[in-house]
Amino acid sequence: xxxxxxxxxARTEQVVLVADADPTVTDEIADALQGHYDVRTVDSDAxxxxxxxxxxxxVLLDPTLPRADELLDRLASDAGxxxxxxxxxxxxxxxxxFDERVRKPVSxxxxxATVDRLCRCVAYRDTLDLYFxxxxxxxxxxxxxxxxERLAERLDTLEAxxxxxxxxxxxxxxxxxxxxxx
Numbered sequence: 001x002x003x004x005x006x007x008x009x010a011r012t013e014q015v016v017l018v019a020d021a022d023p024t025v026t027d028e029i030a031d032a033l034q035g036h037y038d039v040r041t042v043d044s045d046a047x048x049x050x051x052x053x054x055x056x057x058x059v060l061l062d063p064t065l066p067r068a069d070e071l072l073d074r075l076a077s078d079a080g081x082x083x084x085x086x087x088x089x090x091x092x093x094x095x096x097x098f099d100e101r102v103r104k105p106v107s108x109x110x111x112x113a114t115v116d117r118l119c120r121c122v123a124y125r126d127t128l129d130l131y132f133x134x135x136x137x138x139x140x141x142x143x144x145x146x147x148x149e150r151l152a153e154r155l156d157t158l159e160a161x162x163x164x165x166x167x168x169x170x171x172x173x174x175x176x177x178x179x180x181x182x
Contacts, residue, residue, distance in 0.1 A: 014119045015055045019048040020062040020086050032108040045071055058118040062086045072097050079180040082118035121177040124165045128178055131158045
């Protein structure tokens with residue numbers, strides 16, 4: 001299968017960055033996600049910034065890190081990335097800039113379901129952007145251009161990938177993925 005950043009398998013070659021001040025938490029999460037995602041772990045905000053690149057689809061962030069608010073501003077403004085808060089069980093409120101919350105101690109099944117959904121939203125957005133770019137290119141071609149058929153076939157393939165990626169998502173997730181600002 002193709003990587004999720006440009007395809008339909010929600011777990012293939014996805015990069016998940018886990019940032020928590022407690023290394024046992026990051027190790028536990030990395031262990032739970034191992035084999036499903038490419039997992040990077042950090043235990044400081046400085047390390048998070050160093051490891052944050054365009055390959056990262058999802059960030060699991062401890063909101064108690066010293067510069068978490070600043071980091072969240074940067075992360076939340078990126079349509080190509082989703083962010084979940086790693087919160088203690090007793091913590092009730094979470095900043096609305098987070099896409100989701102994951103409670104500590106971490107439930108492996110809930111963690112995987114959350115990360116899968118976050119990564120699918122990113123994949124949907126990436127594929128949708130490519131779809132619209134190709135549709136625009138197709139619209140600009142003359143009727144007799146030999147590229148038309150190839151582009152039309154590629155659009156059909158992308159449409160099927162969009163359907164497959166969106167199938168396990170609920171409507172609000174698809175809507176958010178499609179309309180989130182770049």
